[in-house]
Amino acid sequence: MHRVTSLVTSMLVAAALLGLAGTTAAALTAISRANDRVVSTRELVSQFALLREALSEESFAEAGYRRSASDEAWQRVEEAVAAMPLLIQQVREEVPSSNGLALSQLSVLNARYVRQLRATRDTPATDGDDRVAGPALDAMRALLEATISRHRDAVTEATEQQSDLTRRLSVLLSSVFALAFGVLVWVFRLDRREQRRLRRESAAHRTRALTDPLTGLPNRAALLGTMEAELARADTQAALLFLDLDKFKPVNDTWGHHAGDALLQQVALRLQDAVREDDFAARLGGDEFAVFLPRGSGVEAVEARILAAFARPFEVAGQPFDLHTSIGMARSRGASQDPDELLRRADEALYRAKRARCP
Incomplete structure (x- = not known):
């Protein structure tokens, strides 16, 4: 049993x-x-x-x-x-x-x-x-x-x-x-x-x-997310710098896109070195970059450092190449401002700067 x-x-x-x-x-x-x-x-x-x-x-x-x-x-x-x-x-x-x-x-x-x-x-x-x-x-x-x-x-x-x-x-x-x-x-x-x-x-x-695969910088989506969080603060004094590279297209036309990509990577490194630790540098696409300054103070000094960094010749196909940038700046107008609006105003300032340089 x-x-x-x-x-x-x-x-x-x-x-x-x-x-x-x-x-x-x-x-x-x-x-x-x-x-x-x-x-x-x-x-x-x-x-x-x-x-x-x-x-x-x-x-x-x-x-x-x-x-x-x-x-x-x-x-x-x-x-x-x-x-x-x-x-x-x-x-x-x-x-x-x-x-x-x-x-x-x-x-x-x-x-x-x-x-x-x-x-x-x-x-x-x-x-x-x-x-x-x-x-x-x-x-x-x-x-x-x-x-x-x-x-x-x-x-x-x-x-x-x-x-x-x-x-x-x-x-x-x-x-x-x-x-x-x-x-x-x-x-x-x-x-x-x-x-x-x-x-x-x-x-x-x-x-x-959220990352630009070519330069390693944050991309447009990352920039907009950071701006949205900062611009929602009531005491925000943020500012935005919009950068556009001058004479970049001839690089691709003359030396090819590989040389253009290498040049954009150099630009990203210099841009990161020129901004402060708490500033937010990003690549928007093509030859357009942006720097978001959450504190907003010292924006003129940051802009001057960027221009100085870009004043030195870059290297393209083993040769020195002068590549300058035009910069447009916009400041926030109080809390709850739309990031796209700040980006748009910086873009307009950029084109005014470009027209001032090339009348």
Whole structure:
């Protein structure tokens, strides 16, 4: 009888362990798939966020041209609209084919925007809107926001699914803890490893999303985030310097983009050396840089140091090259000021400075 009981008990324990092993394996597989879905969908969000940033570049370039029409401003517009199709194709190659329809619609809308933009090149800006070709741009923005929102919803759904599966697994393990202590420890360690991996990947994605890959400086998104936090303070005295490199385009035309990239990296190093520890230097894109001064004091001295740093010849293709910069400065007007407004006023000051240098 004891042998039968032991045999039955052993069979029941074995069945329980097998059931636990099967259920645990199934739950872990589902968790792993949910993790993979979270990671892959976050990658999708990052890709479409790049498209949204390129769209902002188009909008910013057009707005700058409408405010101050010039051949140089129009060249910036052409560069911005030329970059979008290349980026769309790059994203198409890196994301699943299920996103093809959205990317195709974006390509059609961008082509329509470019046609409208070129057709209205000589149309002056109105007081209410300095983007004459805005409707097509707004349609692209709405499409991108809808796509990003849909993928973020997928991330939320996968994260909730992961949390639900983890909760059920914990309940199951706690009910048979005496029989499956080893399994519980293994699952716990696996879950901790997965959580650490997700945190590392999330931190890495955030760092990449806020850093200019060429110069290592913070990018436009990082600058706007820092400005928004500082300008919300009631006692803010912040200031912004907007920099544009003079004679940079001939470097790319003469020596190629590799030399231009190397020159931009030299510019970033000198800019970092010229600003103070608590100042925030960033690359906005192309040959445009900005320095945000949270304290606002000493802005003239910082500007003088930057000009002095840029007065020394740079090295291009092993040869000395004189590259100067024009700087526009704007100060905050009290708390709750929009960072885009401060950036816009600094941009206007920059173009006034450029016109003063080249009458």
